[in-house]
Amino acid sequence: MAARPPLPAALRRLAGWTKTAAADAGGRVALGAAGPDGVLGGGIVRAALHEIHAERTADIATAAGFAVALALRAAHPSTPDAGARRPILWVRQDFLDVETGGIHPPGLAELGLDPGRVLLVRARDAGGVLRAAAEGARCTALAAVLIQPWGAPRTLDLTATRRLSLAAATSGVPVLLLRAAAEPAPSAAATRWTVRAEPSRALDANAPGYPVFEVRLVRHRGGVAEQQWRLEWDRDRGCFHDRTGLDRSGHAGLAPLSRPVVPLPADRSGSPRGGEAAGFRRAG
Template identity: 60%
Template sequence: MRSNSLALNDLRRQLEEAALRTVPAAVGQVSFGAPGLDAALGGGIARAALHEVYAPATADLAAATGFAVGLAIRAAGMRPILWVRQDVVDAETGRLHPPGLTELGLDPGRVLLVRARDAVGVLRAGSEAARCPALGAVLIEPWGEPRCLDLTASRRLSLAAEGSGATTLLLRASVSPPPSAARTRWLVSALPSQALEANAPGDPVFGIRLLRHRSGVAEGEWSVEWSRDRQSFQEHAVRNHRAGATGGQDDRHRADPDAAPLSRTLVPFPADRPAAAGGEEPGIRRAG
């Protein structure tokens, strides 16, 4: 990227062109596809809204990313997904790995990747994208705890998503959640997956906790797995419960505490290989 301003102009032009070609998606809810979770949330999460996904530690960022990608797939349908990343995320965790996205059921060719040098650039690009009704979902990934990402900034993102109908997901790792206008806030960590035949790694499993819901839904905690074939979440029989619930649970729905995690809980996103020629990931379009 030559500069944030030049990249932002390029992004605006591409979004305007996409908006002319696309009919806005219907406003409503994005269901998880997991009946128990959807029922607890009243059908799912709001489509035209800002939602936050947190990883409690950097090691959980792959899990939080997988969960956010699953939500983006559910929200976007066949529409493109725009992903805004701060450059330092690549340096800290690795670049997005197109084969990993494919393993989750997301065609990398549908991802429009935007990089910015700092959090200010990430928020500017994310705000522009969140206003575009042609996009099915927007993923915004800053790094650390920038001062610019305050309550006012989250309100701008929230209003942009409400106006366009584009589901907007703010993805963050190892930070203390600040005040925010996001509709929901989730904490996501990795859980062991269940092996398939021949001890092949199974579907990715996430431990998710609803920290806040602006519509008054109580905190809750669930274990869900993502099915690439169904492009849907489903309950994983480990520790699904609502916060504050009483009473025991059937032992069949408890994880074996002695069971060792598989060596690959999640499809890897970062690539531990050199970037493709020209510095671009194959199959991912880049704005700017």
């Protein structure tokens, strides 16, 4: 009898996933962009489950990029209790490798995440994904847990998400549930985002620019209304920039980023002359 925790504590623990009480325990993960951070009261709750949906199946890579960026934000040195060198656990279902390609570590490095920090777990089915994720979400020594099942498996129901949410609240590790080819269903996640690729701001010579995500906050446990932002990921500073005001061509308000331009002679051995032949951009 003596070993049982006092009732108020037990109640508080039970209430952890319904109230925002857990929010204050683990702090918040700021996105670094003024728009969403202002609306969310300083960022998303760290010790919680967040759901990220790819709007269409073709947006999986974009949604994965957004999730990686969020995980990086969670481990950003500017946030308290960051643990910048902690590993990130990424649990993936095997089928994704066929459908959308495997994770390419140099691509992680290009987003700012050292691939050596990623612990990749490959599970055969959604059940395996959830079991491994539950195990990982309980481990306090991780920077973030990324869970990527395929489709809408029956095992991923309200109970499963509640379990993950509780584990995250206990360990203080952000758990990001990355979903594709799935209709939004009831879940215990603190926020739900829908992510879509958006044209980037062109660099010189009409080259594709930094990754731009069209993110829509569909659901928020704290009651924030649905809202939409266009966020650009800045790997060098490790933060998002709010580009919501820009039109799709990316030219409103801001000029294209200026940068040194090198003409490229046919034999590729010329020295930089600057600006005469703006048809090429230094690459690689």
